[in-house]
Amino acid sequence: MSIEVPLGRDLTLRFSILELGKDVLAVEYEAGNVSDSDLYVFNRLHRDVSDDGVFDLDPNVVYISVEDSVVHLTKRVPDIPRGLLVEAPIVPCATLLRRGETLRETLNLALPLRSFDPYRPQDQVVVGSFDSLVFSIGYFKVSEIGARPVNDVRTTQGTALHAYVTPWEQLVARTAAVSVSKAEPPAAGVTCPNCGAENPPASRYCSQCGSRLDS
Numbered sequence: 763m764s765i766e767v768p769l770g771r772d773l774t775l776r777f778s779i780l781e782l783g784k785d786v787l788a789v790e791y792e793a794g795n796v797s798d799s800d801l802y803v804f805n806r807l808h809r810d811v812s813d814d815g816v817f818d819l820d821p822n823v824v825y826i827s828v829e830d831s832v833v834h835l836t837k838r839v840p841d842i843p844r845g846l847l848v849e850a851p852i853v854p855c856a857t858l859l860r861r862g863e864t865l866r867e868t869l870n871l872a873l874p875l876r877s878f879d880p881y882r883p884q885d886q887v888v889v890g891s892f893d894s895l896v897f898s899i900g901y902f903k904v905s906e907i908g909a910r911p912v913n914d915v916r917t918t919q920g921t922a923l924h925a926y927v928t929p930w931e932q933l934v935a936r937t938a939a940v941s942v943s944k945a946e947p948p949a950a951g952v953t954c955p956n957c958g959a960e961n962p963p964a965s966r967y968c969s970q971c972g973s974r975l976d977s
Contacts, residue, residue, distance in 0.1 A: 763841060764900060764934045772797035773935040777897040782942055785873050789835070791897050792866040793935070795859045799905035802925045803865060804932065805837045806855035807880075808917070817855055817917040817924075822869050826878045831893040832939055833875060838900025839929045843881050851929055852880050855915065855922035858904070898936035902927045 769775055774794040781788040795801050807823040827834045839853050859865050875889040907925060915924040952961045952975050959970035966976050 764838065764929055764932050767933045767935055769935055769937070770796065772801065772903070772933065773899070773901065775897070775899065775935045775937050777895075777937040777940055779895065779940060779942060780868065783873070787871045787873055787875065788868060789871070789895065789897070790866065790868045791899070791937075792864060793859065793899055794864040795861055797861065797903065799903040800861055801859045801901045801903060802856040802907070802912070802923065802927070803859045804839050804854045804856050804900040804902075804927075805865065805867065806857060806917075806922055807837055808854065815916060817915055817922065819855060819917045819919045819922065821867065822871060824869055824871070824878075825880065826875060826889070828875075828877060828887070828889050828892060831891070833889060833892045833895045834898070835869075835895060836898045836900070836934075838898065838934055839927055839932045840880050841929045843879070846881060848881070853924065853926055855917060856902075856925050858923060859901070892942065894939040894941045896937055896939050898934050900932040900934050902932050 774796055776792045778790050780790055793803060806819055808817040808819050809823060810818045824835045824837055825840055839851060842848055842851060857865060876886040877889065878886060902925065910926055912923060912925045914921045951963055952965045954961060954968040954971060954973055954975060956973040957968060957971040959968055961969055961975060967974055
């Protein structure tokens with residue numbers, strides 16, 4: 763099991779629901795390094811690694827579990843399920859977050875949500891409904907990395923850092939639960955009076971026919 767650290771000791775962590783629509787859940791987190799060290803933050807999760815060592819990164823990948831109507835979203839070195847033997851732990855790519863810096867990301871998740879454990883990706887469960895969400899993120903202090911290798915690896919999004927840390931060595935910061943009632947309703951689109959096409963909110967001209975929309 764990972765070591766859970768109180769918020770504010772090493773990281774500040776804010777989490778909010780931007781949109782809860784029919785087909786998408788948009789959330790945002792902001793992590794600030796307030797520790798005495800630079801940090802490796804394990805936020806760059808991959809779907810797979812190719813035979814030639816390229817990590818298939820996707821910024822919207824997040825590990826998902828649900829308990830008592832609370833959805834847990836996490837970006838971290840995942841725990842190895844009890845009883846499962848693995849040759850090497852799954853370790854996401856990392857972002858170097860220097861002292862005083864802030865990291866912010868938006869995640870767009872398809873609805874309905876499905877549980878996701880990278881060690882058992884076939885055991886997904888559809889999350890029919892939920893009342894709140896919790897977000898957590900894993901990290902490790904650069905000052906404590908010691909002689910472990912930190913490598914530049916090839917990914918589908920360019921070069922990324924990869925630091926080998928086991929699940930039980932990483933530190934984890936976790937937010938309080940955020941109620942889905944705090945989700946911002948999606949902004950309404952604009953219908954063109956000339957051709958009837960739907961346009962993004964606050965559009966001034968129709969993307970289909972060019973007619974002015976705010977007259």
